[in-house]
Amino acid sequence: MMLKIENVTHHYRGFEALKNINCELSPGIYGLLGPNGAGKTTLLRILVDVIAPSKGRVLYNHRDISALGERYRDVLGYLPQEFHGYRNFTAEEFLKYVANLKGLDRQTAASRVEQLLDMVGLTEVRKKKLKGFSGGMKRRIGIAQALLNDPEILILDEPTAGLDPSERIRLRGILSKLSKNKIIILSTHIVSDIEYVADEVLLLKKGELIQKATPSALLGQLENQVWRLRIQEEELEKYSTNYAVSNVHQLGNDIELRIISEEKPNESAVNVEPRMEDIYVYYFGTQKVEL
Amino acid sequence: MLLWEIKKLAKNRWNLFLFAALMSFWGIRLYFAAQKGADRFFMTSISFWHLIGSLMIGFMILFVNTRLFFWDEEEKVKEAILATKSGKARLFLFRMLANALYTTGIAILFLFIQVLGFFIFNRYENLSITFIVECLESFPYVWAGSVLFSVFAACVCTVFQSHMVAAVLCGILFGTTYLLRGNLLQPYSLEWFLEKGFFSYFIRAKDIVLDSQFMVLMIWYGIFLASVLVLTITLQIRRHEL
Numbered sequence: 001m002m003l004k005i006e007n008v009t010h011h012y013r014g015f016e017a018l019k020n021i022n023c024e025l026s027p028g029i030y031g032l033l034g035p036n037g038a039g040k041t042t043l044l045r046i047l048v049d050v051i052a053p054s055k056g057r058v059l060y061n062h063r064d065i066s067a068l069g070e071r072y073r074d075v076l077g078y079l080p081q082e083f084h085g086y087r088n089f090t091a092e093e094f095l096k097y098v099a100n101l102k103g104l105d106r107q108t109a110a111s112r113v114e115q116l117l118d119m120v121g122l123t124e125v126r127k128k129k130l131k132g133f134s135g136g137m138k139r140r141i142g143i144a145q146a147l148l149n150d151p152e153i154l155i156l157d158e159p160t161a162g163l164d165p166s167e168r169i170r171l172r173g174i175l176s177k178l179s180k181n182k183i184i185i186l187s188t189h190i191v192s193d194i195e196y197v198a199d200e201v202l203l204l205k206k207g208e209l210i211q212k213a214t215p216s217a218l219l220g221q222l223e224n225q226v227w228r229l230r231i232q233e234e235e236l237e238k239y240s241t242n243y244a245v246s247n248v249h250q251l252g253n254d255i256e257l258r259i260i261s262e263e264k265p266n267e268s269a270v271n272v273e274p275r276m277e278d279i280y281v282y283y284f285g286t287q288k289v290e291l
Numbered sequence: 292m293l294l295w296e297i298k299k300l301a302k303n304r305w306n307l308f309l310f311a312a313l314m315s316f317w318g319i320r321l322y323f324a325a326q327k328g329a330d331r332f333f334m335t336s337i338s339f340w341h342l343i344g345s346l347m348i349g350f351m352i353l354f355v356n357t358r359l360f361f362w363d364e365e366e367k368v369k370e371a372i373l374a375t376k377s378g379k380a381r382l383f384l385f386r387m388l389a390n391a392l393y394t395t396g397i398a399i400l401f402l403f404i405q406v407l408g409f410f411i412f413n414r415y416e417n418l419s420i421t422f423i424v425e426c427l428e429s430f431p432y433v434w435a436g437s438v439l440f441s442v443f444a445a446c447v448c449t450v451f452q453s454h455m456v457a458a459v460l461c462g463i464l465f466g467t468t469y470l471l472r473g474n475l476l477q478p479y480s481l482e483w484f485l486e487k488g489f490f491s492y493f494i495r496a497k498d499i500v501l502d503s504q505f506m507v508l509m510i511w512y513g514i515f516l517a518s519v520l521v522l523t524i525t526l527q528i529r530r531h532e533l
Contacts, residue, residue: 048374052531078374084367101375
């Protein structure tokens with residue numbers, strides 16, 4: 001199984017949202033990382049055939065997804081960035097409705113809905129209308145609907161938004177379990193989610209795919225370049241102007257900084273292990289730090 | 292799929308409100324008409340579609356049926372639905388079918404309310420047969436007008452991707468027939484088309500059988516609706532939603 005993105009470019013009213021993206025995806029979990037406006041959602045919408053690219057194409061097992069149409073969507077599961085569900089449907093009704101659209105017969109749909117409600121921890125509220133659901137519960141229903149047809153390609157746009165830490169851990173567990181023989185692409189702002197589950201990370205910046213590598217390879221790039229140091233409060237301005245700062249922690253009158261730099265920033269700086277957040281700051285920068 | 296779409300239509304809370312409004316208003320009207328003699332009662336009973344019946348079916352189509360074509364967007368599920376196996380052309384087709392079937396159901400239910408009202412309040416003999424004949428004669432036009440209008444409104448909603456725009460635009464076109472005086476209009480003038488050309492004239496079931504311009508109207512309805520359908524399908528294909 002293979003998903004190939006071939007020279008994909010997309011324009012929105014003159015703005016180039018994606019610039020000549022090329023990439024091949026085989027079974028595994030891919031984390032899509034990039035700042036707001038990088039083109040992540042646009043790329044995902046193209047991958048699920050909700051929009052067509054201005055140029056280029058997406059191939060599923062060497063066939064254009066636009067030509068495959070229903071046959072492609074049959075193996076697809078998608079959770080969009082914004083998802084609420086029909087407010088006057090119960091959780092169970094809504095999932096059965098989507099199951100019907102996904103071509104599941106009544107019996108399969110019933111057992112699959114039961115199984116997925118259990119998986120996302122919503123069995124107890126199955127008869128409750130979606131209008132009474134919290135943001136996190138709606139997100140879980142969204143994840144369940146994406147999984148209804150046991151998709152070969154699962155695309156999740158910010159699946160952990162609104163989930164509490166235990167729900168996020170549960171989702172990560174679900175994704176890890178599912179990843180065998182599936183292509184799972186998830187886009188998120190929560191870098192740690194990608195760090196824990198992704199086999200490969202795609203970094204998208206201003207519509208361009210700037211990196212595709214395993215988390216360990218990315219972290220390896222910052223080996224010996226991440227420093228922890230203590231400074232006085234008045235020095236913060238100088239450091240945040242001259243270095244990429246990935247964390248600031250107030251410790252009494254002092255401030256502990258985490259800095260990405262090829263050179264040791266000062267004598268007291270200690271070299272530390274890089275994390276995914278450092279990668280994010282390294283590639284995408286950060287807002288100027290102020291306390 | 293068809294049943295699910297009909298179920299979604301049936302779950303709309305406007306259904307109950309409009310049925311309640313129709314039944315109360317019609318009941319009160321018939322009650323007072325029945326006090327004023329057989330002729331008045333008969334004329335009121337057969338005038339059901341002229342105003343209240345047609346207006347209510349118009350509201351029903353605009354507030355219940357048409358919303359089906361914007362609901363996914365409103366409830367933020369559109370993209371998830373579009374990414375399902377049957378979420379594009381097949382769903383659009385089934386929604387159109389559900390729309391037409393539901394409209395048929397509403398028209399039949401309204402006819403039942405008209406007939407029921409008649410038999411509840413009728414205290415005059417020899418009116419029943421004439422009334423039933425009048426009802427059956429006008430109903431095919433009412434049904435055809437309603438279904439055509441529901442398809443038109445669904446297309447407008449899909450084209451503009453806004454329920455509000457569809458309700459206002461179709462509401463204005465639907466409403467012109469109540470404002471213009473048909474017998475004073477020059478045939479085939481702009482006003483004539485405004486009065487008769489947007490399906491509500493059929494739903495009102497006014498003198499259609501006697502209308503010598505029936506064929507012209509049928510051709511206009513056919514060309515108009517086919518154009519709107521072609522425009523809708525073309526736009527939806529361009530939007531990658533079919």
